[in-house]
Amino acid sequence: MILIGQYDSPFVRRVAVALRLYGMPYEHRPWSVFGDAEEIARYNPLRRVPTLVLDDGEALVESSAILDWLDEQAGPERALIAPSGPQRRATLKVCALATGMGDKAVSLIYEQVVHGRGTPAWVERCRTQIAGVLDALEASRGEGTWWFGERPTHADIAVGCVLRFIGEALPGVFDPARWPRLAAHGAACEAHPDFAAVVQPFHVTPPKG
Incomplete structure (x- = not known):
């Protein structure tokens, strides 16, 4: 592959x-x-x-x-998500919130870096949406190392990857003091060898022309 x-x-x-x-x-x-x-x-x-x-x-x-x-x-025994039922739906919801938040972060970057502008209403809307998702994820995050048990799922991966992206691409947007459970979650992800093996510092080069 x-x-x-x-x-x-x-x-x-x-x-x-x-x-x-x-x-x-x-x-x-x-x-x-x-x-x-x-x-x-x-x-x-x-x-x-x-x-x-x-x-x-x-x-x-x-x-x-x-x-x-x-x-x-x-296969269903190894899959990083439950095959059916409430836990599958809960995992998919966390993934949808995290990736939607990632989309909003990308929109902000394009607005500022690619388009060379910062329309106040659009920037405020995106930042409000990101903060709202962070609030919701913080409220739903339990105390364990991983979101739904003893091993990482797609929910853990999606949240961890988007948190790192926001932290690097949009400094100041994520406040660990406001979202301490998510901060701990992000740290657990980055400490995991399979996360650490696929890291690249954020960098964007605007298109030419």
């Missing part, structure tokens, strides 16, 4: 962490959506990451769809 995309993307990183937790080997191509758009387009017409190219040449796109396929390959 080939995983396309840079690890400073929380969406690429969540796939990479899952691959490592599953013990599934892959080749990594750290292509940029700006600098390597034409290369990415060979596999994904949206020119977006992550893209996972399977051994038979099929390309899977969008992190949730990729993870769904990985879960299927791992």
Whole structure:
């Protein structure tokens, strides 16, 4: 398999962490959506990451769809999410909140770095949405090392990857004193070897032209 995309993307990183937790080997191509758009387009017409190219040449796109396929390959006993029921729904809700928060963080970065502006109403809306999600996740986070038991799930991965991304890409947005459980969660994720193995400092290069 080939995983396309840079690890400073929380969406690429969540796939990479899952691959490592599953013990599934892959080749990594750290292509940029700006600098390597034409290369990415060979596999994904949206020119977006992550893209996972399977051994038979099929390309899977969008992190949730990729993870769904990985879960299927791992089987229900090893999958990083319950096969059905309340815990599955709870895990999917945490993932949806975390990835939605990641989307809002990316919107802020594009607004400020790519578009070279900071429309006050849009910036305030995105920051309010991010803070609202952080409040909700903080309230739902228990005291254990992981969200739903003794081992990490997709919920843990999604939250951990997005927290690191926000901390690096939007300094000052995440306040550990306001969200201490999430701060502890992020630290636990970064201390895990499968998270630590797929780290890239955040950097964005605006497109030319």
